[in-house]
Amino acid sequence: MKKRFFLIFAALMVGELIFTSFKPYHITCNTTIAEPQNPVQLQEKKKRLEAMQKDIALGINDIREKKGLQPLELKSEISRVAQIKGEDMLAEQYYVHKSSRYGMPDEMLRKYNVKFSVSGENIAWSGVFRSTVQEVLDGWMDIKADRDNILNPDFTKIGVGFAEDIGTRKYHWVVMFTD
Numbered sequence: 001m002k003k004r005f006f007l008i009f010a011a012l013m014v015g016e017l018i019f020t021s022f023k024p025y026h027i028t029c030n031t032t033i034a035e036p037q038n039p040v041q042l043q044e045k046k047k048r049l050e051a052m053q054k055d056i057a058l059g060i061n062d063i064r065e066k067k068g069l070q071p072l073e074l075k076s077e078i079s080r081v082a083q084i085k086g087e088d089m090l091a092e093q094y095y096v097h098k099s100s101r102y103g104m105p106d107e108m109l110r111k112y113n114v115k116f117s118v119s120g121e122n123i124a125w126s127g128v129f130r131s132t133v134q135e136v137l138d139g140w141m142d143i144k145a146d147r148d149n150i151l152n153p154d155f156t157k158i159g160v161g162f163a164e165d166i167g168t169r170k171y172h173w174v175v176m177f178t179d
Contacts, residue, residue: 045164052162053079055133056175060150060158063141069153078159078176081112085121086163086174095125095172105176116157116178120149126171136173149177 053074061071085108088099102108105121124136140146149155161174 048164049083049162052133052173053160056136056160056162056173057158059133059137060175063137063150067151069151070156072155072158072177075157075159075178077112077114078109078157078178079161080159081109081114082159082161082174082176083163084108084112084161085176086161086172089123089125089172089174090163090165090170095123097121097123109176109178114178118152118154118179120152120155120177122146122149122173122175122177124173131171149175152177154179 057072057074064071085099085102085105088101089095092100094100098104099108102111106116106119109116109119122140124139140150155177157178159176159178161172161176163172163174164170
């Protein structure tokens with residue numbers, strides 16, 4: 001029994017050693033995200049972000065209007081939080097609602113002093129699919145929880161984040177909804 005315990009313990013330690021040895025490489029890989037380097041590139045990135053924010057908000061409001069719901073107001077303070085979340089998702093290469101850095105979406109909104117009583121979040125990324133606004137919207141409408149957020153009559157405000165890695169053309173969309 002002791003021998004078996006020792007072998008299991010040794011295997012776990014070797015596994016941890018191997019896992020740990022990959023961490024520096026993973027961290028190094030995360031730092032290679034291509035960012036705009038000059039004022040012209042920064043201005044272009046800002047224009048793309050603003051266009052994506054407006055296009056997503058207009059698309060969501062079009063869906064809501066067809067269902068007889070009031071449009072959502074695009075709010076800069078909520079968009080700022082959504083943008084930070086999208087950039088964090090891209091930099092840390094994750095695709096879940098809970099950030100190890102910021103917590104759940106409602107915690108993040110509170111951290112950035114956004115006042116609300118109800119909130120929701122939709123996320124999307126541009127793997128093989130969902131590289132256009134319409135594909136993102138279609139994808140959200142195909143998922144019950146995302147569709148429920150879009151069609152929630154309690155939501156009155158929206159914030160949109162769009163993070164991109166220019167080098168790899170990877171995109172992350174984040175939409176945060178509040179009342």
